[in-house]
Amino acid sequence: MIKKLNRRQFLKSTGLASGTLVLGVQFSPLMAKHHGEIQFSPDVFVSMDGTGQVTIISHRSEMGQGIRSTLPLLVADELEADWNRVTVKQALGDAKYGSQNTDGSRSVRKNFQKLKEAGAIMRTMLQQAAAQVWSVPVDQVRIEHHQAHHKDEALDFKELVKIASKLKVPERDTLKLKTAAEQKYVGKPDMALLDGADIVTGKAVFGYDVQLDDMKTAVIARPPVVFGTVKSVDDSETLKVPGVVKVVQLPALTPPALFKMLGGVAVIAENTWAAIEGRKKLNIEWNHGSNSSYSTNDHEAVFIKALENPKEVVRSRGDVEQAKANATKTIEADYHVAGLAHATMEPPAATARITGDRVEVWACTQTPQASQRNVMGTLEIPQENAANVEINVTLLGGGFGRKSKPDFVAEAAYLAHQTKMPIKVLWTREDEIKHGYYHSPSYQQLKGTLDENNRVTSWYHAMVNHPISSTFDPTAKLAGSTDLGQGDMMFDVPNIKIALGETDTFMRIGWVRSVTNINNVFAASSFVDEMAHAAGKDSKDFLLELIGDDRIEDFSKDGFEYSNYGEPAEQYPAETSRLKNVIQLAAKEANWGEKLPEGTGMGIAAWRSFLSYIAVVIKVSTNGNQVKIEDVHMAVDAGQLLNPDRVKSQMEGSLIFGASLAFYGEITAKDGIIEQGNFDDYQMTRINQIPDVHVHLVNSTAIPTGVGEPGLPPVAPALCNAIFAANGQRHRRLPLKDLRLV
Amino acid sequence: MTELKINGQLTQLEVSEDMPLLWALRDVAKLTGSKYGCGKGICGACTVHIDGQPMRSCITPMSYAKGKSVTTIEGLSEQGDHPVQQAWQNLNVAQCGYCQSGQIMSAVALLENNPNPSDEDINGAMAGNICRCGTYPRIRAAIKQAAKLKQADEGAQS
Known part of the structure; x- marks a missing residue:
């Protein structure tokens, strides 16, 4: 392009x-x-x-x-x-x-x-x-x-x-x-x-839009349960659908899932509609396999039990038990965040053409090199012939991490190879929602203590989820990742314990925009607000006090092997002054502390993630179970800003992505089968629910850092803190199914 | 063979009458500007105009579109300079851009009926179009700017 x-x-x-x-x-x-x-x-x-x-x-x-x-x-x-x-x-x-x-x-x-x-x-x-x-x-x-x-x-x-x-x-x-x-x-x-x-x-070319001469379109009936297999297939009715060319069975997936094809049965047709109609007429009997023992609702008890006795302490300072014994007040709260799908507006799509030894691919991929390796693995092409596999990157209709997992690219290459025809594999919306690499549901336990001056004396945060590593290593059980929003908290507290539970995994788990920061920062930043309330202090003042003096946070002092997003701490230090600065900026711009009418409230949350510092202040009004987002202010310190307009747009997008997951985001499985399938049961916020978003940029000379993800983590907690400020109701479970965003 | 007008051109497409217009446009007429998002008429990415009305092409069968006049994003303006297209670029509305064809077609239809929409009018008319990237505030601003551009254009012509 x-x-x-x-x-x-x-x-x-x-x-x-x-x-x-x-x-x-x-x-x-x-x-x-x-x-x-x-x-x-x-x-x-x-x-x-x-x-x-x-x-x-x-x-x-x-x-x-x-x-x-x-x-x-x-x-x-x-x-x-x-x-x-x-x-x-x-x-x-x-x-x-x-x-x-x-x-x-x-x-x-x-x-x-x-x-x-x-x-x-x-x-x-x-x-x-x-x-x-x-x-x-x-x-x-x-x-x-x-x-x-x-x-x-x-x-x-x-x-x-x-x-x-x-x-x-x-x-x-x-x-x-x-x-x-x-x-x-x-x-x-x-x-x-x-x-x-x-x-x-309408000229922009996305993965879905690729057109080649003599190209056929494929849609695939994938096993409803991950690692399930085809027991039998009757394609006689499918082959009668006008436009259907052929039916091809894909090899079954075996652990680890990696970025391999999920298996199933592909319907190859002259056009998308024929392929979709043909798929409806397949008569497939599935072996669901062992993951059909999993149901999300039942597994919550396993999560809770896993946190009674966490497997690993990853960060420790002082003695939280002793602090509890000496405390004036003890606050405890459990938080739950549901599983999430990426729901990119453009579902995955890839086109492959094979001519002799040469494989050409056009795909909406976040990772062309991994796509190339995946194609080579699928078609058993040796490393020395890598140059024969050409990956063209189209525009992506959204990514959010889904399109860095090129299972769909492997499908296109496999089917092009099997059929000797150029093949475009299109995922429908249902395919995208039902066969994702999900953000794991999670369960978290927070405990804190206050002394007689209402200062925080201890912080305990335990988390359990299905780890992303299970997608690559089926024996992986320990929750992950503590680096993203849990162990990396920058609060000046004398006693700290950060712990992880473990559990088995029954679906493909992947990274969704900002990854475990979503659930970790929701719990941690909600809990800060709960402690502020218990201490009888203003939420913003309490947060600033909790962060404490200007300093560079040295996580290694607490025995925490913090990855710092893969960057050296000397080059990208965790600076409390920058975190406090964005909090003050967002609060000032939002007119924090102004007198608000009954039923209206402001909430705040801030975190350093992906090496950038973001604070969010949200104002909501409530009426019974109705919530209206009245105003939003976001402050960003991402070092030197190369394209400030795109920084702003990423913050605007993060707010809206965050509101969607807070009010609607919930992927559940029953007997291993994902229950949601489209925008009717996996909803997104709409334009009428979203006010203007005010973004305030810090004019920084620091090394530039990223903005695609860090805007998201503070959104859901700022929102829930605002609801608490508005009506006194604390919400510890996402999505907010009892509330209605208007 | 189904005959209809696409972007002003009388066109014959060899498709079954139950095929949704979206796939006929994309796969047969090779006009890929209209997007698939849900296949159920709930996200708006596939919005086109049929006889001037915004319609969800993913759930509109060819039997309905037959003999009618369809306008897609490709045919909205010859030079890509419809006031809505201009405003969308002036304000850098798009992020990934995938839903924007549908957003623009809905916005154009709104301004045809309501040359000076309020925030509430915009929210009402655009609530059927999902943007996952989160461009809603800029869409609102761009529709207001397009309304002014359109009035200026029309003023210049009269």
Whole structure:
């Protein structure tokens, strides 16, 4: 997918009268090759042809977080490129780009440095080329806006590209990179979306939209219970459906689930409707297998029992038992958060075509390299032939972690191989809800104590869920992950105990946007509010007091091996000052403490997750069981902000995602079969339920961190704390089935 | 063979009459701008206009669409510059963009009937369109901006 932008799209006019003129030009990679004979490619992320046209590679997947509209800015900015002469090209899956696994809110922090360097390498070489032409020292050549300047002379990049392409590529440690103040595109507040014009005209190509000549469409009847198998299948009625071409049985899934195909029976047809109708007419008898012993309701008792005697203490300070013995007040509360599905608006979809040894795939995947490995594993292609498996990444109609699990890509490759036809596998909504990698239901126990001055003397947080690791290792039982919202709490308390329970798992568990931060931060931030109430203190003041002095939290002191999202603590320290700052900012903007009418209340929650600091203040009004979200303020410190508009949109989205899971999110199984199946029984919030969301950005010079996930964890607790403030009702169980969001 | 008008063009599609319009558009007419989201008419991603009215194409059989005039996102404007499309870009409404064809088609229909909608009017008209990414506040703002753009356009023409 290649996209050329014009300048007006990029430096967007926001004036009403002018509007924007847009011109989305799509052309094939073949055409790009002929756009000028010279190819100057000093780095894998940037190249320039003989006309001076720049191509920047977007190697991460776009799923709504705005990464295609953000990372290329870093290259163009360092290069001093005229954006009007920049083309952004989506990368194939290829290890030469480094990791392309677009999840964990890490695309920015893992790539900003090397992308700046890519631009600076090209700029430096163009500068050296101009110095040669003019026979002047390099430092007398100024590079600005696609030109080299010396005194009153100027040369366009196109006149330098041939010379520059023959120069030695400079070492990275010799590069001079721009400061934030010198950047022209990075950090500007009103950058237009790279794919904005294509989206509003229906030209944008998602995984669902891929069309190939002679392509057939497949839908699959998958085993209703994970690791179930096909006992028998009668496809005679299916084959009578006009348009149905063929029925293919898939191999049964055996543990571990990994990203392997779920198995079942595929109906291959000339069009989607015929495939769907054909699937309805399959007569399949299933062996449900041992996971049919699982029912979510019954398992809650197992969770509760698991927390009576947690298996592992992961963080410990002082003695919580002793603190309890000395306490003036003891507060205890249990919290439950239901299982969740991703419910991406676009369900999983992948297309595969096999020609000789060559496998081409087009998919809405968050991880083209894992997709490539998965295809190779499925088709038993040896590692040395990896180059024969080409993974094209389309736009993703939402991801949230679902599309980093390429089981659907394996299905397309397998069926293309079996049928010798190009195959597009489409998941219906029911397929997506019923055959997910779910956020696990969880159960949590919180205990805290207060002294005679109503200061917190101990904090105990135990959690049990079905761990994600069980998807990769069926023997894994210990709950996970404590790093996300549980063990990483930044409260200044003398006695701390963080513990995990264990349990068996009966479905595929995966990561959903912000992962276990969802349940952990809900419990922890609700409990802070419960303690504030017990202490008779203002919730915001109490939270700030609990965080305590400005310091860098050293988790290792408590014997906690905190992963810090895979980053060194020295580079990305957990700073209490930044957490307190966002709390104060959100509270101030929300007018925290204002006198509110009867039945109205404000709630607050804040957490550091994915190395970013977010605080949320929500105002609700209540009337009986009706809740209305009146106002929302979110404060964000994610270091230097590369594309502030996309940071804001991620916060807006997090609020709405959080409201959906708080009021509706519940996946349950009965006899191993998921009971929900579409947006009628797995509901989403609607526009009429969501007010404007005010996002306040901290102008930080810290290293940039991610924003796709960290906005979400504080939303549900801020909401429930607001409901408590409004009507005195404490809700410890999500979703809020007794309440109605209006 | 079913005959209908798609984006102003008289079109014959070789499909069974019980096939939902959505799949006929996407798989047979190769117009993939209208999206599948639920197949039950509850998410709005597949919204198109049939004789000017917003309809859920995923539950509208070809037997109903036959002989009628269908407008999809691809045919909303020749240059992609309908006021709603302009406002959507001015405010960077989209996140993933998948639901936005349906959102835009619903918004266009709203403004046809109500050139100056209030927040409540917008919420009422748009409540059938789900956005999982969470673009609702910007959709509201963009519809208001589109209303102004549309009035300015119409003023300029009269």
